[in-house]
Amino acid sequence: MSGVRVLVGTHKGAFVLTSDGKRDKWDVSGPHFAGWEIYHVKGSPVDLNRLYASQSSGWFGQLIQRSNDGGKTWEPVGNKFAYDGVPGTHQWYDGTPHPWEFKRVWHLEPSLTDADTVYAGVEDAALFRSTDAGQTWQELAGLRGHGSGPRWQPGAGGLGLHTILLDPGGNGRIFIAISAAGAFRSDDSGATWQPINRGLRSQYIPDPEAEVGHCVHRIAMHRSRPSVLFMQKHWDVMRSDDAGDSWQEVSGNLPTDFGFCIDVHAHEPETIFVVPIKSDSEHFPPDGKLRVYRSRTGGNEWEPLSRGLPQSDCYVNVLRDAMAVDSLEECGVYFGTTGGQVYASANAGDTWAPIVRDLPAVLSVEVQTLQ
Amino acid sequence: MIRVELPAHLRILAQVSGEVQLRVGGQVTQRTLLDALESRYPMLRGTLRDQITGQRRPFVRFFANAEDLSHESPDAPLPESVATGAEPLLIVGAIAGG
Numbered sequence: 001m002s003g004v005r006v007l008v009g010t011h012k013g014a015f016v017l018t019s020d021g022k023r024d025k026w027d028v029s030g031p032h033f034a035g036w037e038i039y040h041v042k043g044s045p046v047d048l049n050r051l052y053a054s055q056s057s058g059w060f061g062q063l064i065q066r067s068n069d070g071g072k073t074w075e076p077v078g079n080k081f082a083y084d085g086v087p088g089t090h091q092w093y094d095g096t097p098h099p100w101e102f103k104r105v106w107h108l109e110p111s112l113t114d115a116d117t118v119y120a121g122v123e124d125a126a127l128f129r130s131t132d133a134g135q136t137w138q139e140l141a142g143l144r145g146h147g148s149g150p151r152w153q154p155g156a157g158g159l160g161l162h163t164i165l166l167d168p169g170g171n172g173r174i175f176i177a178i179s180a181a182g183a184f185r186s187d188d189s190g191a192t193w194q195p196i197n198r199g200l201r202s203q204y205i206p207d208p209e210a211e212v213g214h215c216v217h218r219i220a221m222h223r224s225r226p227s228v229l230f231m232q233k234h235w236d237v238m239r240s241d242d243a244g245d246s247w248q249e250v251s252g253n254l255p256t257d258f259g260f261c262i263d264v265h266a267h268e269p270e271t272i273f274v275v276p277i278k279s280d281s282e283h284f285p286p287d288g289k290l291r292v293y294r295s296r297t298g299g300n301e302w303e304p305l306s307r308g309l310p311q312s313d314c315y316v317n318v319l320r321d322a323m324a325v326d327s328l329e330e331c332g333v334y335f336g337t338t339g340g341q342v343y344a345s346a347n348a349g350d351t352w353a354p355i356v357r358d359l360p361a362v363l364s365v366e367v368q369t370l371q
Numbered sequence: 372m373i374r375v376e377l378p379a380h381l382r383i384l385a386q387v388s389g390e391v392q393l394r395v396g397g398q399v400t401q402r403t404l405l406d407a408l409e410s411r412y413p414m415l416r417g418t419l420r421d422q423i424t425g426q427r428r429p430f431v432r433f434f435a436n437a438e439d440l441s442h443e444s445p446d447a448p449l450p451e452s453v454a455t456g457a458e459p460l461l462i463v464g465a466i467a468g469g
Contacts, residue, residue, distance in 0.1 A: 035380055036380070057380070058430060059378070059380070059428065059430040059431065059464040059465065060378075060380060060381065060418040060419070060428065060431070060464070061417050061418055061421070061428060062417065063384070063414075063417070063418070076384065076414040079416065079417045079422070080416070080417065080422045080423075082422075082423050102423075
């Protein structure tokens with residue numbers, strides 16, 4: 001019997017939502033780690049019962065939790081994130097040098113081939129890897145050390161490394177993104193890195209086409225075409241057909257091209273989803289109408305998807321890690337809001353229904369397809 | 372035995388209820404007490420003091436005998452009443468909210 005497991009991180013705990021393949025009746029488990037911020041929960045594609053969760057609090061710092069039974073039970077594992085060598089400085093908001101200081105783990109990305117290997121994107125921005133199921137963490141220091149690190153500057157939410165994409169081709173290629181430094185690529189399993197921001201244009205920085213300094217919010221790819229990337233930037237939706245060497249804007253007819261999340265249909269590599277947000281100072285949907293926009297042409301031509309979503313007086317946000325898709329025959333799409341709703345569509349966005357309405361603010365949504 | 376009262380979130384994390392009781396070898400200081408606490412409850416590592424710098428987290432305070440010990444040297448002896456177990460060391464998270 002097929003089914004799905006939706007892993008939800010919220011401002012005050014984690015929740016696990018499960019359903020069969022019809023995706024119309026849901027079991028809700030949680031809160032796990034009640035009272036703690038759960039920036040991200042993600043499962044290993046190698047072992048569906050192996051989950052990793054980032055648990056943090058302003059009082060007690062960062063913890064990493066691991067589950068070996070699909071989220072029924074958890075155990076804390078290693079939480080020592082030590083920058084390699086002398087951390088050095090990045091830019092502070094006012095342009096002055098500021099020491100690199102570990103604050104939290106924003107994103108956990110389990111390996112595509114080994115359930116015990118997992119990557120962590122952290123604030124202040126760095127990439128760590130564990131090869132012992134989260135017990136110990138080592139920085140992939142070539143990222144911060146490649147040269148532009150002292151020029152990185154935090155976005156409003158901090159200098160967070162929030163996106164990690166592992167190329168499924170077994171070529172050691174990794175993409176990451178940092179707010180507000182931009183996107184970077186490694187072709188050697190994380191040893192060395194290069195910025196991949198050519199074609200991005202950000203009018204809010206002194207040099208709109210700078211090598212680094214762009215506030216990339218999210219990047220997505222389809223497994224079948226890992227050289228094609230889709231990006232939701234602070235403003236602008238972008239695509240690259242050459243693994244990030246160059247980018248073209250595909251915002252097209254979106255009502256606003258500001259937003260946080262972006263994802264790709266599980267079976268249609270040119271079908272992508274975004275949630276337009278009014279602006280960087282008004283973090284809610286235009287006109288109080290919550291609408292997902294879908295492009296079946298890889299961008300530029302977008303259609304609003306609103307059936308089942310609130311179309312008046314809705315002023316929630318959808319954060320960068322809060323959208324995911326399943327890979328059932330008819331692709332399911334999921335997203336969570338800062339108002340505590342998690343919406344699901346079992347038909348690629350044509351219609352929507354809430355799974356839950358009243359969770360704490362949703363920080364992240366991931367989906368596991370259970371076959 | 373030395374007595375330690377943890378904040379609620381950390382009692383859940385350490386899977387304890389009520390006070391924690393510890394044996395601390397040698398002089399009882401914040402450092403030796405926290406070393407003993409983290410040795411017995413490894414999941415607490417990093418929650419009270421930074422694992423790299425060893426510094427107390429900013430929103431964590433230490434009290435005993437109604438005195439704030441948060442700013443004492445980590446290597447200063449804790450009060451006799453804590454060392455003998457007559458009084459618990461209270462580990463308190465800052466109150467936040469409106």
